[in-house]
Amino acid sequence: MKKASLVLFGLGVAILSYWYVLSEPRHLATLTQKLVTQDGTDDFGDPLPDKWVDVFEPGLDIYGGAAGSCMFVGGVLFLIARRRETV
Amino acid sequence: MKFNVLIFAATSILMWLSPVMAQPTAIKFQGNIQFISDAPMERIEGTAPATGEFNIDKQSLASISGKASVSVAGMKTGNDKRDEHLRSDSWLDAKQFPEITFTIKSASPNGDLKKNGDVSAGTVTLNGDLSLHGVTKSISTKADVKWKGDKYKITSKFQVKLADFKVEGASGIVGSKVGKTIDISVSLRGKGN
Numbered sequence: 001m002k003k004a005s006l007v008l009f010g011l012g013v014a015i016l017s018y019w020y021v022l023s024e025p026r027h028l029a030t031l032t033q034k035l036v037t038q039d040g041t042d043d044f045g046d047p048l049p050d051k052w053v054d055v056f057e058p059g060l061d062i063y064g065g066a067a068g069s070c071m072f073v074g075g076v077l078f079l080i081a082r083r084r085e086t087v
Numbered sequence: 088m089k090f091n092v093l094i095f096a097a098t099s100i101l102m103w104l105s106p107v108m109a110q111p112t113a114i115k116f117q118g119n120i121q122f123i124s125d126a127p128m129e130r131i132e133g134t135a136p137a138t139g140e141f142n143i144d145k146q147s148l149a150s151i152s153g154k155a156s157v158s159v160a161g162m163k164t165g166n167d168k169r170d171e172h173l174r175s176d177s178w179l180d181a182k183q184f185p186e187i188t189f190t191i192k193s194a195s196p197n198g199d200l201k202k203n204g205d206v207s208a209g210t211v212t213l214n215g216d217l218s219l220h221g222v223t224k225s226i227s228t229k230a231d232v233k234w235k236g237d238k239y240k241i242t243s244k245f246q247v248k249l250a251d252f253k254v255e256g257a258s259g260i261v262g263s264k265v266g267k268t269i270d271i272s273v274s275l276r277g278k279g280n
Contacts, residue, residue, distance in 0.1 A: 028129045028264060029166040035121070035132050044206055044233050044240050049274060050121065052134070052163070059166075 001081040008074030012067040019063035027059030111142035111150055114239055114279035120157050121274075124266040131265065133164035133173075139275050141191075143239065148209045148232055151194045155275065157187040178256050184220050191215040197229065208233040213243070219252040230273075239277045246270055 019026065034055045038048035116139040124131040141153030159181040163170050174181035197210040209232050217226045230243035247269045249255070256265060 025130070029169050031165040032167065033163070033165040035134070035165070043238065044235060045203070046240070046242070049119070050134075052165070055165075 001077050001084070005074040005077035005081060008070045008077065012070035012074065015063055015067040015070065019058075019060060019067075023058070023063070025057075027057055028061070030059040030062050031055055031057040111144040111152070112279045113140065113142050113153075114277040115140050116155070116239070116241065116275035116277035118273070118275035121272045123270040125270070126264050126266045128264050131164050131169075133162055135159070135162040135187075137273065137275060139241070139277075141241070141277070143232065143234075143279075145207070145234065148196045148200075148211045149194050151211060151213070151232070152191050154188060154190045155273070159185055159187060178254060179220055187217070187219045189213075189215050189217050189226075192225075206233055206235045217247070219247065220254050222252040224251055237278050239279060241273070241275045241277075243273045244271065 033052045035050040119134050137157045139155035144150045159179050193214045194211045200209045214227045228245040233240045
């Protein structure tokens with residue numbers, strides 16, 4: 001159980017690290033829509049305006065929730081394991 | 088003699104009509120604004136629908152006048168929860184201040200009109216009152232005015248400091264998650280004579 005708790009705790013840290021280091025762009029809030037540049041020009045010769053497209057780019061709200069859950073469960077398992085040792 | 092009198096009469100009538108013929112055209116515009124908040128922790132991009140009604144004299148952009156409005160309730164940033172916060176009373180307070188408006192007080196052309204194919208364009212500096220979150224401030228911004236046949240387009244870019252309009256949000260957020268200065272791009276299109 002102690003091993004499981006350490007794995008879960010490590011997983012939580014790994015999830016947070018992934019968000020901070022590797023997820024690009026790094027969002028605080030999860031994006032469900034995003035502005036994208038369109039190719040082409042309008043009838044005045046200007047670039048077309050950016051348009052909204054549906055996306056799913058998880059932010060810290062999701063990564064943090066997942067990491068926090070892992071660490072919480074890991075912490076609980078660790079406490080249970082310690083209690084069993086002392087009993 | 089009669090012919091000369093006719094020419095004189097016709098010229099007089101045309102001279103009398105010319106101020107009437109050069110009247111600015113009242114045109115309704117629609118479009119949107121795009122805003123960018125660049126803070127250390129996050130970059131937020133969003134849009135909001137905008138409308139306007141401007142009087143434009145193609146012969147003299149210095150006489151441009153009118154007003155543009157942006158719907159606060161229509162603002163979106165790609166995250167529904169964040170959009171709700173943006174409209175809440177701790178931010179832009181859409182219930183109490185449903186619109187952001189810009190009213191032109193004066194305009195001064197920057198350079199001559201240019202023609203590129205069938206598109207005519209001119210740049211003007213617009214001086215006007217920007218009303219946001221219940222606060223009105225005078226601002227100046229450069230705007231490009233283009234027309235092609237009966238189609239018009241007005242674009243402009245400027246910055247807004249949130250603190251100038253008493254937009255503070257929750258403590259500590261402005262400056263970290265939301266930029267202190269917001270970059271705004273306006274694009275409006277209309278149709279008229």
